[in-house]
Amino acid sequence: MKYKDYYATLGVARDASADAIRDSYRKLARKYHPDVSRDPKGEEKFKEIAEAYQTLKDPEKRAAYDRLGSGYQPGQDFRPPPGWEQQFRREGPFGDGGYSFDDLDLSDLFASIQGAGHRGARSRASMPMPGADFEVTVRLALEDAHRGTQVDLNLSVPEADGEGRVRHVPKNLKARIPKGASDGQRLRLRGQGGKGARGGRDGDLYLNIVLDPHPLFRPSGHDLYLDLPLAPWEAALGATVEVPTLAGTVSVKVPPGTPAGRKLRFPGKGLARPGGGDGDLYAIVQIVNPPELGSRERELFRALAEESRFDPRGHFSGGKPHAG
Amino acid sequence: MPAERDFVLWLDAREQVSLVELSECAGLSVAQLRELVECGALAPADPHADEWVFGADCVVSLRAAARVCRDLELETAALALVLSYLERIHRLEEEVRDLSARLGGLRP
Structure with a gap:
């Protein structure tokens, strides 16, 4: 078993008062709680702090x-030290006398000890205990979210044996994610969490879906956005261009005089929705100049510049701004 | 054969959960949930209905708020405040995601 210094974790002296321990825990918990902290290591730090506090806040533990x-x-x-387990023996973890410390984590050992907070809780030993809920973040490719997929999850979860001893065990789960997931969406899979005890219900598995960035499509809910680059002459004269969608390319006619920023909507070409139907795809026009101009291209642009009466900044001197 | 809804629940506004189901999901008692409704932090789809149902999109914020209050040993009264802040954060995150998707290549 590996030693952990719970006092150092909470930043208090070994003779700190209960109030000092609580104050320090609250300060650190506010800083690292995974639901409020932006620290990438916040969750890990919070687990260490919570583990230390669970033991030190209870006088017996x-x-x-x-x-x-x-x-x-x-x-x-x-x-x-010798005799330690006899001194702190309770009806749960050390009752059989055959307890081995070698494969134990310190947190599991103390989670097994019935502390002062559990006095009089003996009757609870016969009450149904619901299984723990598991919560995991799952990264999916856009295409997998659209079609539905199955993911393999490797978790480390607390598990109690028949005598109440708690230890962390690896758990592999296969979770089927039906089509219709979007970025940031949550899903509850009933009964896929920890096993309930004494007739308690099994816990649930909560999945937090995160979509991997896609080279072309940007999801917003179940709609997708795509940049549609056009050459200046395509935007000015109109053109028929191929636009990629999740279901293959489609041809679209870009009308003459299409300004940058115009949105072209493709109904039903977005991500599948959970209840049926699909979101929409929006292609946003971007007007892109050639990175380098050949001599003939330069000549033609110069001729256009001399010929055209168009003033895109006319509204700077009191005219009306151009649409788009 | 049980319906998919019995196993898989999308936690979005389209789906609804009963008061008991919400209590099970959030790890809060029915009494605590009623208290949250009374102080306006949680809104059932129809407050006058005999059996309250809620949009399943509240489950995530509620679970997180309950966890924060349990872990930081906050009073139940603080739960309503934490819940409203978390819901605001989730709404803003959704807006940021939406605007990022719309802006895309137009961003500097």
């Missing part, structure tokens, strides 16, 4: 922790 000794470095292998 704290006493048990203190009796482990303090002469270890964090991460160092250690065993509790």
Whole structure:
């Protein structure tokens, strides 16, 4: 078993008062709580802080922790001193006397100890216990979200054995994601979480869907946006161009005089919606100049510049702005 | 054979959940949920209906708010405040996603 310094994790002295421990926990929890923190390591840090606090806030668990000794470095292998488990034995984890510390995590050990907060909770031992909910972020390709897919999830989850001993175990799940997921959407898969105990319901699996960036399409809900680059002469004269969609390319007629920023809508060419039907695809016109002009192209542009009476900035001197 | 809805629930406004189902999802008691409705932090689809139902899009914020309050040992009264802030954050994130999608190549 690896040693963890819960006092150092919470930034308090070993003789800190219960109030000082609580204050320090609250300060750190506010900083690193995964629901409010932007720190990429926030979740990991919060788990360490919460684990330390769960043990140190309970006088009995704290006493048990203190009796482990303090002469270890964090991460160092250690065993509790002789007689430790007899002293802190409860009806759950150490009852059979055959308990091995070797494959235990310190957090699982203390989660198994019935602390002061559980006095009189003996009757709960026969109550149904719902299984834990699992919450995971799943990254999907746009195409997979559109068609529906199956994902393999590798989780590390707390699991209690028949005698109430809790330990983290790897859990592999296959989750089927029906078509219709969009970026940021959440999905609940009933009964796919931890197993319930004593007749309690199984927990649920919550999936937070994140769509991988696509080289062409940008999702907004179930609609997709695509930049449609046009050469200046295509925008001015009109053209028929090929536009990619999730279901292959479609031809579209761009009308003459199409300005930059105009949106062309392709109904039903967006992402599949969960309840049926598809979102729309919007192609946004961009007018793109050739990166380099050949001599003939330059000549033609110069001729156009001399010939045209068009003033795109006429409204700077009181005229009406041009549409688009 | 059970319907897909029995297993898979899209947590968006299209789907609805009952009060009991919401309590199960959020890990909050029915009494706490009623308190949130009373103070206006949570709105059933029809407040006058005999059996309240809620848009499933509230589940995510509610779960997160409940988690924050449990982990930070906040009073139930703070739950309503945390919930309203989280919902505001989710709405703003959606708007940012939408605007980013619309802007795309037009961004500097």
